Amino acid sequence: MLSTSDSDRANHLENLDLKQSRSTRLDFDAGNGLHLVVEPHAPGVFRLRCGTPAQVAEDRPAGNRARAVADLLIARHEAVGEAVVEPLAGGAQRGWRVVQGDTVLEVSVDPVCVALYRAGTCVLSSDISRDVPAFAWGGEPPQFWTVGFALDKTEPIYGLGETQGNLNRRDETVLSDDPAHRALPLAWSPRGWGVYANTVQRVEHALGAEAAPSSYLLNIDDPLLDIFLFAGEPGEILNQYSALTGRAGQPVLWAMGAWLEQAPGQSATETAELVARARESRVPLDVVLLAPPAVCQPQDAKLTLDWDASRYPDARQAMALFRRHDAHVCAPVFPGVPADTTAFAELEDRGWLLASDDGDARRFPGVPATGGKPFGLLDLTHRDVATQWSERNHHLLDDGVAAPACSVPVDLPDDITARGGESGAALRTLYPLLARRALFDAVAGHKTPPEGVVYGADLFPAAQRLPWQAGPRVPNSWEGLGQTLRTALSLGASAVPVQMHALGNAAAPLDGMTPELYLRWLAAAVFSGNFSFQGVPQLMPWAFDEETQEHARTWLQWRYRLIPYVLGAIEDAVRTGLPVQRSMALSFPGDTDAHAFDTQYLLGPALLVAPILAPGKSTGVYLPKGEAWWDLNTGWRYEGGTTLTVECGPDRYPVFGRExxxxxxxxxxxxxxxxxxxxxxxxxxxxxxxxxxxxxxxxxxxxxxxxxxxxxxxxxxxxxxxxxxxxxxxxxxxxxxxxxx
Structure with missing residues (x-):
């Protein structure tokens, strides 16, 4: 991967020769056997591709496998925009202006660089400083690319996946295939630009990092450069990005109710008793999420799935326990095969498991989903394997399972090459996507629009297509409450519509969960996409005093009354790409005062929520400019641009309606x-x-x-x-x- 220290030895794009100009596509000879293609892909969206003539000849790559991978990333390949092409006017620099209404992309030469304009203002331009290449590649022919954009000194950058810290990612370096980075591919700025690198290979986003503090560098391990540039308000960028990469599927109504996560080691009978206790205590509940290990595993080379008889001797009877209390079941599944079973040997012989370069199926160390037992992973890049696994999981619905849950917390090393040819970063990027896609197909079937949920924690390109996203496991503390909120807002900044918040953490020390913290956490969860109780007595409402329980019931009534509104906001996400929880930078890009209140958010378009993240009744609230706001607690009206100190007891929460x-x-x-x-x-x-x-x-x-x-x-x-x-x-x-x- 090219670094700034290598820039003097890099191959820079210097000159362009325009070969063909149409309203939908410009073709340039870039020298060294490379062609650059510029497309006005959609209103406010430009696509730039640079590679060999064969690589850029079509919108989608040649070959069935390459096309299948491209379809996983892009939902709309064909360009739907048109532009007027003009020569650059005035000055000594040669180049062209690609004009789409009030959005313009300027392409100039010596060296090759671009500038993106919106309403006459430059919002993004190549960095052409001495130390940073605008467009450069390494290897002959190109094996990887570096693209550099200039940043203002204080310009913030949002998106790029999950963070529990500052939503502004400036000064960070994000690696797309490193599981620890929890990365997603879209970056954007309130200034009015967005950048998406369309590849399954590794992308390093250096966001004003130490080596180049005034630059946004994309180091892309792919012989084809394929990036999309967006111009517009952040909401418009998410709209175009999700239209390009795929809209969210539609969740079912029951998924909007409160969830209960089964505690590890808890039997179905014990969990059903918790549901019954919730009904007796007037604690609303809709879904039970069963704990790992996976409820079933492949039994033979046909991927026949049998329930774990030691935990569920009669699966249908176990599901009936929950139906008796009007609770749906979300069950964990896993595309793994225990290494000590005959199914492992049979599937290894068929070549249906991920294998090391020596040809033997890779044995991975045990994880919670396999009960700690070593396992092999199904090669889901093989279409027959993915289809069979999807169909077998569909049969679980006949046993009473309402939805599957699946996460793949496995680090796939570089010495594994899948049947489809993917290895390294590409395989690490694609595998969780393929697993969730197969399960969503099993649940949604042929419904139009697709409807259903697949609960999971993995992140991958186009993650917004496949709801339902699990929240992080955080401490039972005020800091933990802030962390789960920040992850939801950061995922929303990457167009993921909903994060499920866990109400506490059954695996962390429980003594920090005071009644005050519990009610504040619950109120924040009520005004969110959704949340789950943790199935241990210490984290259920009845663990607290009667006054706390009564407040909890009130907030839970609010949750169910809000379901039509929140589900409407999710339906909006299907149409617009906007998440349910929308950060201040996303919702009010022009109000920099609002950005400082980065734990406030809009819940849908109409409600401003200012979560209480510290002990006490007082909290500061900023009401964004250009709007008037109505306090839901008092009915008072406030003009925007106002900072308030709000007093809220346990029965109140800072929520304001938008005029x-x-x-x-x-x-x-x-x-x-x-x-x-x-x-x-x-x-x-x-x-x-x-x-x-x-x-x-x-x-x-x-x-x-x-x-x-x-x-x-x-x-x-x-x-x-x-x-x-x-x-x-x-x-x-x-x-x-x-x-x-």
Missing amino acids: GHMLCLGPAAQHTGEFNSARILDEVWMFGMPVHNPVVMRNKIRVMQMQGSSYIKGLEGLRILPSEGLEVKRRGAEVRISRAR
Whole structure:
């Protein structure tokens, strides 16, 4: 991989000869047998590819295997944008302007560099300083590339996957295939640019790191350079990025309810007793997530899956234990085969396990998913293996499993080459993607749009296509609460729609979980994509005093009332790429004061949440500029640009409604099976004069403004709580909101 110390010896792109210009594609001869292709790929999106003529001839690579890999990364290969091409005007530098409306990409030569403009302002440009190459490669022919972009001194960078620290990734170095980095491929800045390197090979993102503090360097271990440049507000960038790489699948309704994670070593009967206790204690619950090991494992070369008889002697009876209490089951599965079984030997003979370079199936050390037993991994790059494994897991649904859970915490060394030819970084990148993809196909089947959840902790390119993402395991402390919140916001900055928050950690010391911390953690989880209880008595609501339990019940009622809104926000993610929990930098890129409050977030478009992350009743809240905000606790209205100190007891939480929006709430329930599908909504809260259509699942509510009033259809039978100074008049199926006289 090329470093800045190697830049003087690198092969730099110096000159370009325009060979063909169309509104959808520019072809350049870049010398040294290389061609550069520039595409206006979509509005505000430009694609740059540089390689041999054969590598850049088509949008998708040649060969069935290469095309299959490309399809895992990109959902829309064909360019849907058009541009006008003009020569650079004035000055001594030669080049071209590729114009898409108010977005322009300038390509110039000597050396080759690019500049991205939005509304006449340059938002991103190549770094052409002496020590940093704009475009350079190493090896003959190219084996890897380095691309350098200039950064302002204080310019922040967001995205690139999970972090438990500062959401601004500036000064970090992120490796795409290092499991410790929890990386995702999109980087963006509130300044108005985004960058995505389209490859399964290793990418090193040096984000103003020590060697080049004023540069964003991408070191890409791929003979083909393939990057996408985005121009726009961060929300627009996530929209175009997810349209390019794939939208989220649609979750089922029951997944929106509270989850319960089975404790390690706990039997199905003991967990069912916890569910029964929850019902008796009026603690709403919908899903039980069974603990590792995997509930079943392959028995033969046909990948026949049998339940672990030592834990589940009668699988259907075990599932019935939970159905009796209206609880769905999410069961752990794993694409591993215990090394001491006949199935391992049979699958090794068939070549269906990942093998070392000597041809023998690799035996991996035991992990929790295998109960600590050594195992081999199914070679999911082999289409027949992936198909069989998907079909076998589909049979679990017949036994009463509602969804699978799968994580692959295995470091795949460089000396493994899969049947499809992938090894090293490419295999480490692709394997968890293939595992989750096969399981999602098993759950979603042929539904349009695809619907279902696969719970897992792995991260990989296009992770946003495959919900449901597990949260981190953190200490039972105020710091742990902050860490789980930051990971959710950082994943949202990479277009992952939902992170599940764990309410505490059963594997960590439990004495730090005070009643105050428990209620603050629960309230934060209520105003999130979703969360799970931990199945140990010390972390269930009834472990605390009666007053704490009553507050917990109130917050849980809030959670179930919010489900139509949160599910509506997830449906928005399917259309727009925006996550449920949206950081201040993502939501208000132009308000730099808001960025400093980096644990605040928008829950969907209408609610501003300021989590309490320290003991005490007081917390600071910043209300972003350009908006007015309504305190859900008091009903008071505040202008944006205001910093408040808010007092909240255990029965309150700092949440503010965004003016012009509505909050549609459902009824309180003990599980989603109690929801009336014909009347999913119960009440509407208004924050000032309604201007925007509300966010709500299967939304059929529409707002129209006329002569200073708002006319709304779709609120039949609902209670309406207008803001102060507004009055409501119903006219048949129509509701009129106007200023009070």
